[in-house]
Amino acid sequence: MIITSKNWHRFxxxxxxxxxxxxxxxxxxxxxxxxxxxxxxxxxxxxASGAVALEKGELHNNAFLSGGGINTDxxxxxxxxxxxxxxLHVYSEKxxxxxxxxQITEGIDNEIxxxxxxDGNPGDDPHIxxxxxxxxxxxxxxxxxxxxxxxxxxxxQMLAIDTKRFKSYRLVPKTGDLKDKKADFPTGxxxxxxIPVALNGEDLKDWIFAVADHQCSNGAVYNGLxxxxxxxLLPHAEKLTCEIPGIWKSNFEKxxxxxxxxxxxxxxxxxxxxxxxDQINQKAEKVFLDIRFKGEKGxxxxxxxxxxxxxxxKGTFNLPGRSxxxxxxxxxxxxxxxxxxxxxxxxxxxxxYPDRKDTKVxxxxxxxxxxxxxxxxxxxxxxxxxxxxxINGGKKMPPFKHLKDEQISAIIDxxxxx
Ligand code: HEC
Numbered sequence: 330m331i332i333t334s335k336n337w338h339r340f341x342x343x344x345x346x347x348x349x350x351x352x353x354x355x356x357x358x359x360x361x362x363x364x365x366x367x368x369x370x371x372x373x374x375x376x377a378s379g380a381v382a383l384e385k386g387e388l389h390n391n392a393f394l395s396g397g398g399i400n401t402d403x404x405x406x407x408x409x410x411x412x413x414x415x416x417l418h419v420y421s422e423k424x425x426x427x428x429x430x431x432q433i434t435e436g437i438d439n440e441i442x443x444x445x446x447x448d449g450n451p452g453d454d455p456h457i458x459x460x461x462x463x464x465x466x467x468x469x470x471x472x473x474x475x476x477x478x479x480x481x482x483x484x485x486q487m488l489a490i491d492t493k494r495f496k497s498y499r500l501v502p503k504t505g506d507l508k509d510k511k512a513d514f515p516t517g518x519x520x521x522x523x524i525p526v527a528l529n530g531e532d533l534k535d536w537i538f539a540v541a542d543h544q545c546s547n548g549a550v551y552n553g554l555x556x557x558x559x560x561x562l563l564p565h566a567e568k569l570t571c572e573i574p575g576i577w578k579s580n581f582e583k584x585x586x587x588x589x590x591x592x593x594x595x596x597x598x599x600x601x602x603x604x605x606x607d608q609i610n611q612k613a614e615k616v617f618l619d620i621r622f623k624g625e626k627g628x629x630x631x632x633x634x635x636x637x638x639x640x641x642x643k644g645t646f647n648l649p650g651r652s653x654x655x656x657x658x659x660x661x662x663x664x665x666x667x668x669x670x671x672x673x674x675x676x677x678x679x680x681x682y683p684d685r686k687d688t689k690v691x692x693x694x695x696x697x698x699x700x701x702x703x704x705x706x707x708x709x710x711x712x713x714x715x716x717x718x719x720i721n722g723g724k725k726m727p728p729f730k731h732l733k734d735e736q737i738s739a740i741i742d743x744x745x746x747x
Pocket of ligand 1: 673676677678679680681690703704705706707708719722723724725726727729
């Protein structure tokens with residue numbers, strides 16, 4: 330179409346109309362991606378302050394991008410611009426910082442268990458001072474700060490976090506960044522990249538700062554006024570269930586996630602460690618583990634003991650040439666698996682009721698898998714036909730080719746529960 334002064338308004342409304350239809354068709358599919366969690370500690374407390382920073386991609390690649398603060402109830406919730414691999418770092422004074430590789434699912438709230446180990450030696454923690462905000466232009470500033478470390482093994486994480494806009498920035502030595510990020514970083518002055526924000530009107534308390542050394546020690550977290558944000562920890566009040574699924578800590582200060590993968594089937598994994606759990610069997614209060622440690626196979630026999638305020642498993646492990654006592658303390662109950670439901674809420678709920686039969690935009694899906702035929706096409710109800718419909722859409726239902734196989738499987742598992 331040639332746009333002349335006579336028909337411009339037609340073009341304008343045409344474009345507006347297209348935009349509106351586009352919004353109607355696609356906005357339901359867009360749902361914000363989040364990472365969230367509650368930060369508890371290996372000595373059974375909930376932190377009430379601190380910082381979270383996220384690198385895009387692989388853990389320790391130092392491509393810091395997103396971040397936020399920890400609320401006074403220990404929770405955090407940070408919007409992310411995309412799914413896929415992200416590296417998570419969590420910092421709170423008096424605890425060792427927590428790095429974890431994540432695989433983030435787009436369009437849902439990804440809940441992550443975070444357990445901070447106690448910092449047994451806070452005396453060697455790095456220290457921030459003299460934080461300065463420098464106005465470069467009306468719309469740009471940068472930050473300088475001094476970083477010191479008693480045991481001189483600073484790492485590459487010198488972070489400024491904008492808790493209002495959920496962004497994180499890495500500061501580098503004023504003398505230049507080091508190529509080898511595993512090398513010890515110098516003490517002295519650090520400087521941020523240019524930050525595209527107007528300094529005028531900025532509340533410096535919305536900015537927080539965390540630094541870490543190569544032993545994962547981080548000192549106090551400061552705000553932009555140079556004040557420590559530390560708040561006393563709270564007791565962890567969750568009533569623990571007398572069952573294996575959940576987050577546990579061992580007497581070797583390792584954190585484990587035990588989960589139920591199918592009815593009667595359990596699996597377990599160690600965070601940040603090289604112990605592998607091949608199998609878990611439970612007979613009443615007895616728990617048997619098949620384990621592998623550095624390539625060697627072993628076994629453990631534990632007894633589950635549940636009291637009002639403590640749930641533990643204690644017993645012994647046996648590896649070739651090594652055996653000992655093993656004590657697991659439960660820290661947190663398992664989260665109810667909600668992934669399929671979350672993906673449904675993000676992608677399908679705009680058009681389908683999960684709990685009713687009547688039509689919203691498409692047919693209600695309550696009891697879908699208990700019926701012989703699909704409501705629209707009349708095809709038999711089975712996984713293949715439902716999967717095909719989700720991937721290719723229908724007359725008025727859009728295709729969901731962008732969902733991963735396992736996301737579609739999760740939706741189907743959820744549909745079976747309706
Ligand atoms: C924009 C609205 C819309 C969205 C979003 C949507 N659907 Fe539909 N769906 C429909 C409509 C309308 C129909 C009826 C058939 C048609 O017109 O395509 C339908 C039909 C269905 C059917 C019945 C198919 C049959 O063969 O009878 C199933 C199952 C279904 N949708 C599942 C889903 C799932 C799962 C999602 C999310 C991944 C989803 N739908 C997202 C609108 C939607």
